[in-house]
Amino acid sequence: MTIAELQKHFAENLREYYPVAEIQSFFYLLSEKYLNKKRIDVALTKNEKVSTNVQTLFEEAIQQLKIYKPIQYIIGETLFFDLPFQVSEAVLIPRPETEELVRYILNNTVRNNKLNILDIGTGSGCIAISLSKHLGKSTVFAMDVSAKALQIATKNALNNKVKIDFLEADILIDDAHYWTNIFQNKKFDIIVSNPPYVLQKEKNLMHKNVVDYEPETALFVPDNDPLLFYKNIAEFSIKHLCKDGILYLEINEAKGKETVSLLKDFGFHSIRLKKDIFGKDRMIQASKP
Numbered sequence: 001m002t003i004a005e006l007q008k009h010f011a012e013n014l015r016e017y018y019p020v021a022e023i024q025s026f027f028y029l030l031s032e033k034y035l036n037k038k039r040i041d042v043a044l045t046k047n048e049k050v051s052t053n054v055q056t057l058f059e060e061a062i063q064q065l066k067i068y069k070p071i072q073y074i075i076g077e078t079l080f081f082d083l084p085f086q087v088s089e090a091v092l093i094p095r096p097e098t099e100e101l102v103r104y105i106l107n108n109t110v111r112n113n114k115l116n117i118l119d120i121g122t123g124s125g126c127i128a129i130s131l132s133k134h135l136g137k138s139t140v141f142a143m144d145v146s147a148k149a150l151q152i153a154t155k156n157a158l159n160n161k162v163k164i165d166f167l168e169a170d171i172l173i174d175d176a177h178y179w180t181n182i183f184q185n186k187k188f189d190i191i192v193s194n195p196p197y198v199l200q201k202e203k204n205l206m207h208k209n210v211v212d213y214e215p216e217t218a219l220f221v222p223d224n225d226p227l228l229f230y231k232n233i234a235e236f237s238i239k240h241l242c243k244d245g246i247l248y249l250e251i252n253e254a255k256g257k258e259t260v261s262l263l264k265d266f267g268f269h270s271i272r273l274k275k276d277i278f279g280k281d282r283m284i285q286a287s288k289p
């Protein structure tokens with residue numbers, strides 16, 4: 001089978017499942033991974049033969065795409081802030097709106113300062129690693145409740161050649177001894193978090209590829225306590241931010257005002273609610289009380 005024939009076979013098999021442009025984009029991502037060819041090289045070598053091994057890999061990908069497994073989990077990697085990240089079903093696939101949060105923090109931060117930074121709910125490590133890459137003098141800590149996520153994040157830090165202190169910890173635990181054991185008296189200049197914020201009732205509005213494959217613990221909060229993580233993060237941050245320290249949060253687009261008023265109630269000041277490129281309330285910056 002030639003590359004051209006493989007591409008035709010791929011498109012025909014997925015035609016009923018995805019729009020044409022998306023099928024093409026899947027094919028080029030898989031070609032980069034399995035044929036080691038960029039889009040332009042695929043076009044230039046259409047008559048080259050494809051080995052049976054590679055044909056099998058594409059066949060397996062077709063079967064997984066038919067059951068709506070995200071392409072990032074199939075190829076096991078994605079790009080975030082132009083950096084490569086391994087992903088598995090233990091971690092959320094990093095999102096473009098989170099890249100906006102990272103860009104926002106970098107625009108607000110003096111690059112040469114030696115800062116202590118903490119990322120809560122690090123998942124693939126995408127926020128912590130991108131910040132560390134761009135704020136080279138800073139010390140970056142990252143925590144997650146999921147040991148499996150931390151394994152992936154650790155690999156991603158190694159692959160991206162940054163040193164991050166990863167910690168397994170549960171931000172919902174409100175116990176001073178627990179946190180003293182983990183951090184002693186360490187204080188942070190920046191605390192950032194993209195915590196779970198999707199309501200259970202929003203589940204049926206979400207695509208099958210998210211609900212069926214991405215980790216529940218990374219996504220959902222109970223309908224009766226939508227700001228659960230924000231409350232715990234705010235309480236933790238009051239104790240663990242330095243004087244003048246800043247908290248940065250990604251938020252549920254429907255909960256902007258509530259999250260701002262929660263932070264006000266905790267005494268945070270200079271609170272800014274920011275929209276993402278789609279005009280949705282998506283980020284909050286707040287200074288330590």
Ligand SMILES: C[S@@+](CC[C@H](N)C(=O)[O-])C[C@H]1O[C@@H](n2cnc3c(N)ncnc32)[C@H](O)[C@@H]1O
Pocket residue numbers: 091092093094095098120121122123124125126127143144145146149169170171172194195196197217218219
């Ligand atoms: C929305 S994901 C964000 C992942 C990553 N920071 C990103 O932006 O792509 C939320 C993360 O919080 C973690 N998490 C969930 N509950 C937690 C808890 N109680 N304590 C600490 N981390 C938690 C999940 O395992 C998941 O990795």
